[in-house]
Amino acid sequence: MTEPVKDGGPVKESGPKESGPVEATGPVKELDQSASAAAYRPSAAAGEDGRSGRFWSKRRIPAALLAAAVTAGAALLLYDVAAVRTGRPGMAWRRSLADELERRPLDDTWLLVGAGIVAALGVWLIVLAVTPGLRSLLPMRRNPADTDVRAGLDRAAAALVLRDRAMEVSGVQSVRVRMGRARVGVRAVSHFRELDDVRADLDAVLGAGIRELALARPPALSVQVRRPAKKG
DSSP states (O other), X not given: OOOOBSTTOOOXXXXXXXXXXXXXXXXXXXXXXXEEEEEEOOOGGGGTTTOOOOOOOOOHHHHHHHHHHHHHHXXXXXXXXXXHHTTOOOOHHXXXXXXXXXXXXXXXXXXXXXXXXXXXXXXXXXXXXXXXXXXXXXXXXOBTTBTTOBOEEEHHHHHHHHHHHHHTSTTEEEEEEEEOSSEEEEEEEESSSOHHHHHHHHXXXXXXXXXXXXXXXXXXXXXXXXXXXXXX
């Protein structure tokens, strides 16, 4: 269970660290292959009350690396400028770099590669600055009576909950759940009962399970049901 923390801190639910697909299997029974799929979308009104935005990462490591690089570069340039002002020659690396840049044309391969690296680094830093991060943490709906408290649910933990609900459906032999921020993909194997009946039960059970997760933005649900594959 999640424990709310004051002052806007995210709360994670205990569970596996990875957010990959979760799978449960039972004894394999070989029958004919078949498939059935359905797409269930929760009502848009399900997440309107107490809607909460995503949690933002503090980006400490990129910020620290950038600050260290800028500080080191500024210190070197300041020392070199001070040395030139006092009549001493500039640093050899700066004079050599200036000479190289003066001799090379703008379409030089190394200049283009260096410019591309710098541009890619700049784009990466901009993306880090404008995106929230923490993709593995799903924000939950806020309590209108206490807007200072935020709660989050780990994607892997949510997938485990839905997998356990799906395994309770009669006829389900194994389930694979992939929990995304916008869609939940469920692939089930049924060794008896009609596939359409199993799919309908999974739609109902998992739809109710998603609503009970109390997510700020309930994801869509996609269910696929098939028979076990034959050996040989």
